[in-house]
Amino acid sequence: MRLAEALGAPSTPSIFAPASTPAFAIRDLSFLVLAIVTGIFIVVAGVTVYAILRYRRRPGDDGRDPPQVYGSMQIELAWTVVPFLIVIVLFLTTTRYIFAIERQPETPDAVEVTVVGNQWWWEIRYPRLGIVTANELHVPVSDAARPTPTFITLQSADVIHSFWIPQLAGKTDLVPGKTNRMWIDPRTPGTYVGQCAEFCGLQHAGMLLTVTVHPKDEFDRWVAAQRAAAADDPAVRAGRDVFASVACISCHTVRGTPGNGVFGPDLTHLMSRATLGAGVAANTPENLRAWVDDPARLKPGARMPAMKLSREQLDGLVAYLVTLR
């Protein structure tokens, strides 16, 4: 299965196709900036073309310099004051947009999410709902009748990352030791793709992120499924024992098992996710087997070590993991 299929053929992440209030604001501001710089371009390019044509070398030119002009007060003032005014306009408009976005008050219906950046994946927690997942953020659609924005608290476990879903909001950094906040209110259901937008090491490019926007009832069903206990199928007990006996449990959590590590993604509902390794591969049993066998093959530099499992252990472990729906 190709990755794009696994992600449900997501829309192109363009800032010119916004789907959430902060992204609409950024697009409007971009249009203003583009209009101003297009005006500057037309003036500069126009004058340049005019000068090239009007003062080009003609037959019979005597080769002397034209009369030189020094210290024209009018010209000096014009090219100082006009750019200054343009910068002031851009500065004030941008400031107004930033404050308008940051001042958004949190509503009682808002969904609270904490996203923690890790090398190289995203931990996603819903503190009020008791859900922990990774790399794929799920939120309800927010309509005008009953707005349900999602407020996102951003933290980092190691280095600086940057959370960016171009169609939903601007970039916000995740900084070690500092907590940042942002919000989105997606108006159209669908899957929106994003990416870590701050160089954070070898697999910076392998730190993808999706936001799936659900209609309200679908979101409630997703929440219920995520809150459910982990599957415990007696048929795959052997694989569960492998999981509990090797080092998996020191980094990963599967609720209801001895596994309560927090260095890697929570695996309680692993198979509800479309991708592995923060978007580097579709989450299929074959890819999962390859990943557990040697993560570096799919994602060089990944912090998860190859566990050197026997073929039998690997088969059992994957058989167990695929039951974690």
Ligand code: CUA
């Ligand atoms: Cu995380 Cu770049």
